[in-house]
Amino acid sequence: MASSSQLTINTGTPLTDAKDYRMIVGSLQYLGFTRPDIAFPINRLSQFMHRPTNAHWQAVKRVLRYLAGTSTLGIFLHRDVPLTVHAFSDVDWGRDKATYVSTNAYTVYFGGSPVSWSSKKQRSVSRSSTEAEYRVVANTASELRWICSLLHELGVTLPLAPVIYCDNIGAIYLCANPVFHSKMKHVALDYHFVREHIQSAVPRVAHISGDDQLADALTKPLPSQRFAELSFKIGVKKLPPS
Structure with missing residues (x-):
């Protein structure tokens, strides 16, 4: 999400048909099981399911563009590491x-x-x-x-x-x-x-x-460089070929 984002329930104009918004955000909740880097946007956007606006819809499309450009990222589980x-x-x-x-x-x-x-x-x-x-x-x-x-x-x-x-x-x-x-x-x-x-x-x-x-990275929107840095440290990395 944009680091300057201050989305509230009153931000923007209410959508005439919120079906697509609810469907996409609901689908993102399942994707969040394997992508911790989108945990905060999912949490935030889910709070407007009852009354989404055009500003919320733009934020959803921003998440989709990010996912489209990072389809190779995921969590790699290492085998030979201390079990701590x-x-x-x-x-x-x-x-x-x-x-x-x-x-x-x-x-x-x-x-x-x-x-x-x-x-x-x-x-x-x-x-x-x-x-x-x-x-x-x-x-x-x-x-x-x-x-x-x-x-x-x-x-x-x-x-x-x-x-x-x-x-x-x-x-x-x-x-x-x-x-x-x-x-x-x-x-x-x-x-x-x-x-x-x-x-x-x-x-x-x-x-x-x-x-x-x-x-x-899971509590608020961050600047792109800081977000990318923390996502990598969290463990969301480009996966090796399967």
Whole structure:
């Protein structure tokens, strides 16, 4: 999507027939199972299914042009790599100027390849960037827990504890602090389970700089050069001939 894009429900003129819009966006949701680089556009465009406009339609055609020019890209699963699990979690705090609801995003890697990713709006408005980041760390920890449980059932032993990389210092301190700050008590009920797992070192939350935060591409539109760089680092690359 265009980095200057500020799509809202009121942007543009409503389409007289929204059938094609809904059909294409619905199809893109299936393609998103193998293309994490379009996770954010799919998330964003799906929010206007009930009332799409010509501006939303132009954004859909932009995604289609991108896909037409990158048909050889995909995820390559490597065979001879250490079987470790790690994840990147990020949030775009209050970017939606219509609702001020933040966008959560995470990417989970197994053996160096992305196996699970998500780009979704949070259920409620977060009153600080730390709260927003903590919520996405909680979602990421929940996904890691499920993946580790699945690997255990398959008989796969992980050599190292899973790691969640987060670029918000406040959220990392909140994960480690056994006492909730008074201003954060309202999230204690929903997310206290995360601290249980983090204090047992499964998973471990580590800090990473914003420049190296791969999940950033799943939270907001980026300039083309930055988007291409992060897509490559995420693991969306030109596939070898089959």
